[in-house]
Amino acid sequence: DDQLKIRGMRVEPGEIEAVLLDQPEVRAAAVVADGDRLVGYVVTGDAPVEWRSRLRNRLPEHMIPSAWVTLDALPLTANGKLDRAALPAPERPEPDRHRVPPRDPVEGRLAAVWEDVLGVTAVGVFDDFFDLGGHSLLALRLATRIRREFGRELPVAAVLASPTVAGLADVLRGPEDLAAEQRIVTLNAGGDRPPIFLVHALGGQVFRYLPLARRLGPDQPVYAIAASGLASGEDPHPTMAEMVADYVARLRELRPAGPYVLGGFCIGGNIALETARRLRALGEEVPLVVLFYSDADEPVITSSLEDDASLMTHALAGGPLETDAAEFAGLGPEEMLLAVIEAAGRERRLAPDTADVEQARRYLRVFRANAHAVGRYRHDPYDGDVALFAPVGDRPDLGWRSVVKGTLAIEPIPGERVVVLFEPLVAEAAAKVRSWIDDGVTGG
Structure with a gap:
């Protein structure tokens, strides 16, 4: 009866409360919904705790409260049960006190939109949208509001590529046609390791890859390929062949020579494999393709x-x-x-x-x-190395053994599709991907 739904995902507050009660500082805890976010109430000692960091190894990202309230005691009803109505309203997250305020009218107007969408005050131009509680749905809302405020088409992927007021202001100050060129989104540009290109799934967006990019580390270049058709004036690719030809051209423009590591969730894995095939045919090195719960004979729904x-x-x-x-x-x-x-x-x-x-x-x-x-696409045999995150079950290879003629490494994960890309599993997934890149796959 206490089950909640947050941004379309079912959440059991009792599971979160049990994890909190395992923490040595916590004497009592409660978790409730406040609109589209979770709020954690804890009764602890005086020492402050950064709960998000603490819980990342215990809970998936969507089950970690984004607001916290520390109390001396939980309010109780006359019969000793939690009085949820008496819980104090949480404060909306505030940016760092050392913020840099808007420096021109464009940044000022953008900051006002951010504050309204995120429900915060005093946004600084270098504050990160996602660190302030943003998520993919709020990014969609932000892009819509910017279109209305500035009369400019702004793909949602631009928020992911430039998640600060200063970064988005630079996009808006540039030529209008530049905003549509966010097909390949930079999630991390630093480092000299072989770059990873992660391909969109069905909806075409690439937000789901942000936790993985952050866990892969600052020395690992990570890019995400969004679908054509999300921006005004673009058409979707009608065939796999056209899709792959476009993506190969774009990633080679960004990175003219390999090695390239490819990957993707769901149909993104299917597209990644065919992109790798095309790159290898062009003489490029593709040491690894990583499939996140992707099916060789993808039914798609x-x-x-x-x-x-x-x-x-x-x-x-x-x-x-x-x-x-x-x-x-x-x-x-x-x-x-x-x-x-x-x-x-x-x-x-x-x-x-x-x-x-x-x-x-x-x-x-x-x-x-x-x-x-x-x-309805059918893969020809592929002779490169592939790694697959697949659910434990009757079909552990998800049909890929009939396609992959190189080495196929299978990493078992729980059966729920997207959890591998969210905490806590994404931390282990990132470590595994790094080891495959460094040491190769060992097959299974």
């Missing part, structure tokens, strides 16, 4: 290829809605789109500002095109 309601709910809400699917039956495409947006909004599965219907249409076109391009 087969019903999405035929049923518009299923495609819309998966694309805009991440999966089936609690709303009865019969409510969408008989609706035309435009009515159905609006109905799915409204239902997803009610269930907190869609950022409110994605009621920007044109942006939702673009996202659906990309999702549908990717599903068709990859869902």
Whole structure:
């Protein structure tokens, strides 16, 4: 009965509270929802604790509260139960007190938008959007607000590539057509190790790779390839061949020579393998392809290829809605789109500002095109080395042994699809990827 839903993901507060109560400083704990974020209430001693860092090894990222309140005691009802209504409202996260204030009108207007979207005050121009509580849905909301405020098209990937007011201001000051060139997003430019290029999954966005990039370390260059069609004026790639040709050209423009490490989650793994095949045919070195829960015969969500309601709910809400699917039956495409947006909004599965219907249409076109391009694609044999993060189960290789003729290393993970890219598993995944790059794969 206490189960919560935060940004479309189910959360059991009791699981988080149990982890908190394992900490030696904690005498009592409670976790509640405050809009689209979790708040942790702890009764501890006087020593301050950075709870996010402490819990990263125990909980996935979506289960770590983004706001914390320290109390002398939890409020209780007359019968001794937690009085949730009496818990004090948490303060919104504030930027560092040594902030640099906006230095011109563009930064000033951007800072005001950030403060409204994030619910903070006094944003500094070098404060990181994600460190202030931002996430992928808020980034989508931020991009929408910037389009309205500045009259400029700004891909959501630009927020990932430039997650500060100063960085986005530089984008907005530049020529208008530059914003659409964020196909390859730099997640970490530093280091002299072989660069890793991570390919988008069905929706075309690349936010899911940020925790992995941060865990791979500052010496590991990491780039993410977003899909075509998310920005105004772009069309999605209709076939795997066109997609791969575009991505190869773009990554070689950024990094003219190998070695290259490729990877991707879900269909991103399928695309990464074919990108590696094309690079090897051009004489480039590709020592490793990393597949994160990718299927060789990727079904993609087969019903999405035929049923518009299923495609819309998966694309805009991440999966089936609690709303009865019969409510969408008989609706035309435009009515159905609006109905799915409204239902997803009610269930907190869609950022409110994605009621920007044109942006939702673009996202659906990309999702549908990717599903068709990859869902019916069949891989030829590949003779390079591949590493696979796959669930423990009856089909541990997810069909890749029939494709990979080089070495295939399999790293078992729990069965839930995206957890490998979030804490705590992403820390172990990053360490494994680094060891594969350094020492090669050993097969299994």
